[in-house]
Amino acid sequence: MSDKPLAPAIDGWHTMEVKPHLIGTQCKECGSYFFPKNNDYCRNPACDSTDFREVELSRTGHIWSYTNACYKPPAPFVAAEPFEPYSIAAVQLEAEQMVVLGQVIEGVSCEDLKVGMPVELVLEPLHETDDDIKMTWKWKPAAL
């Protein structure tokens, strides 16, 4: 990796701290959370609110399921050469009662994962541009 500045791969979807949070919204009326952010209309069928607050989501959760990517995805994914397979986890957040997908940190394979395993959110590079290093959220097993 170079010494280029770090920048979020997608603006406004997570904080850039060492212990980062995903940024979602919460309906002020019914309490439903939304990730990615939804600021316009509540999708709970029992709620017609249009008022939301921006919230940082729980940065820990438990693995709902997991897999990996053995082949290079098509664009807009930007793959390193040679392509390195990576693991992916779907993680249940308790307070929000929702499941969020993300890559798992480098160096963790499917053999290291299990449904129910506690994980935490961290940032790792997704790819590099001419100007900066694009960072994204990844799940890290709590035991590591």
Add this chain to the structure above:
Amino acid sequence: MSNEVAILGAGMHPWGKWGHNFVQYGVAAAREALKDAAVPWQDVKFVSGGATVRCGYPGYVAGATFAQALGWQGAEVNTSYAACASGSQALAAARNKILAGGCDVAMVVGADTTPKGFLAPAGGYRPEDPDWVRFYLGITNPTYFALYARRRMDLYGDTLDDFAAVKVKNSLIGSKNPRARYRKCFSAEDVAASAMVADPLRLMDICATSDGGAALIVSSIEYAERIGRGDAPRVAAISTTTPTFASSVVEMPDIATDSAAAAGIEAHAFRSTLPLKAYEEAGIGPEDVDLAEVYDLSTALELDWIEDLQLAPRGEAAALLRAGDTAIGGKIPVNVSGGLACFGEAVPAQALAQVCELTWQLRGQAGDRQVEGARVGITANQGLFGHGSSVIIKR
């Protein structure tokens, strides 16, 4: 029953990677269905097409495209787009037209020509599009199928051997289907030797995209009786229900589920809610079903569907498979067409192809694939953006 329609004819263009215009497949399927029904084209007063979004304007107006190709004769047309459930939604439109007294005979037809390689999203920087986001973050279609498969392994003890056994079963029966694209019998060793795509799924666990076309001729019960076809298989139910907030299963192309944090909200799994309306509408239960055609986008997903259709208790579909009960001669044969494993997916035609197979099975015309004494069949499929369907055919 007042809400039933008769299936007078069924037709399909063989699935493959033929590279022709989709209209050609639809016309071939439509003509086969007309011939099968012994109904003249001029008697069809409603043409209901499943749209394809891959073939330009003619695909968006598929109902009119097929009507023109078969020769304008003044019929009314409809085009339905509901991703993988497009065919069922087109069938529902035809049924509703008939039941409302708008016509006696309708044609339902869907066909597709698929590109080679990955289905990639539109370009640019478009974080407002969930399909763009997930590809950017490295999450492809097999990711979702693999998450469901791995969850089965960790929760229910399903094994790679179980998933391979689904492929072996479907390839054996599909080898006897002249309309299937893949007609080679594969062994468990063949599956194990294929490349890992998304752990635990290998290349041979995942379905391909195909060209193909399927069509049905449906009519009012009165019309069927008038032409001496009162015993034809009937559409007893069509469910195209949307999900119920909040989703409990992360669905393609989303990066997250809904939140079930609000008071009074429970999380629901979409697949398992789809057949509920179908069973209710048909007035039957899972115990009445003789065979099922389900959307095996992956081998493991066939096992999920068996449980979603309540043909086995949750977590026990693999036991049914191991006992041979989902094969021909078993208690509840599943995907005796060979399924998507042998066809590959031709989106607007696929839900209709499932109904075509059930029609031939219920008529006793399925040859080497015949399920003896089949009287009730059910289909299930799911597509993107809250689309899915379950159709019950009986005679």
